[in-house]
Amino acid sequence: MTSSTSSRNRRRMLKTAAATCALVASTLGAQATEELNALVWCDHTDPELILPFEEKFDVRVNLKEYEGTGTAMAIVEQSQPGDWDVFVIDGVDVPRAIDADLLAPLPKDQLPTGDLFPALVMPENHSRDGEVYAISEKFGYNTISFNKSKVDPEDMKDMTVLWSDKYKGKIAVYDYYLPVMGMVAAGLGKTTADLTADDLPEIKETLFKIKDNAKLVGEVVSSQTAIATGEVDILVGGGEWVTAGLAADNPDLDWILPEQGAMRWSQSIGVFKDSEKKDLATEFVKYILSPDAQAKLATSSCYWAMPANAKAGEKMTDQQKTALRWDDQEAYIANSQLYPAPSAELDAQMQDAWTEFLQH
DSSP states (O other), X not given: OOTTHHHHHHTTTTHHHHXXXXXXXXXXXXXXXXXXXXXXXXXXXXXXXXXXXXXXXXXEEEEEEOOSHHHHHHHHHTSXXXXXXXXXXXXXXXXXXXXXXXXXXXXXXXXXXXXXXGGGTOHHHHEETTEEOOEEEEEEEEEEEEETTTSOTTGXXXXXXXXXXXXXXXXXXXXXXXXXXXXXXXXXXXXXXXXXXXXXHHHHHHHHHHHHHEEEEEOHHHHHHHHHHTSOSEEEEEOHHHHGXXXXXXXXXXXXXXXXXXXXXXXXXXXXXXOSOHHHXXXXXHXXXXXXHHHHHHBOSSXXXXXXXXXXXXXXXXXXXXXXXXXXXXXXXXXXXXXXXXXXXXXXXXXXXXXXXXXX
């Protein structure tokens, strides 16, 4: 299992609706004089996001949705040089794409880097030898989603309640080891960047306590359905991407970062090195980072999450910003950690621990 599995599962939510949107978006520019080919996540397939760019540049944007960086790499390997122009990818996987010599440098002076939330600039991921190869476009958290009519919201501020017995039988767990084990580590006062094999016994013991309290462990669709239908009242590993888009129809669904923090994910966008339309592809990147497009991307039909460009807030409604906890972002970013980035040996040990958790 790779570091991109979490976002792959995240994007599975509302996949059917997103696929329909993708077909519509791919035909909007049928009479255009140019075409641009993009490997994207499902949140880029809403027609209202793509159409303004197509109309402005008289271009048809062909969108291919994929799941997981490994899948994208395989698609590229099976393609001819120049087949692809734009690449949307997990922020943590950008160095992998740079190492594979897939990305072209972006014009730094044309990027709205100064408008990004500072923590989303991520030069250690996006830059190499003075060049910028990608830029953050969207981010969010793996944390706690809950039904505030069924649980005490004050309890959700302390992650340790998850492994007490107060909500036994009322909990679902998102089935992906890195964010959930990272959350548990944070709840135990550990730093995800510093985890070693010596931390695993305590993490595993705590995971088993959560499993004893859990009604189910499932991927996005089943875990989101469980909390939406009231089968469970708490989702461990959830966040705005699970409940923010549902809040209008079910205002009892909520999410929070507990005092101990949460795991932060992000996604990035860049231009393929072999693209024969680098200038147009760069214009697409710039468009996606514009406040108008960022507001649409943040509230896509596939999943909601925070726009990387802070100026997008000027284009969003108060209801949308409230659902995404806009006013809390400075504190949330400060109180979140990136996913654990274990060595191959430690990663195998963590996956073994997760398998034990699932079988517990």
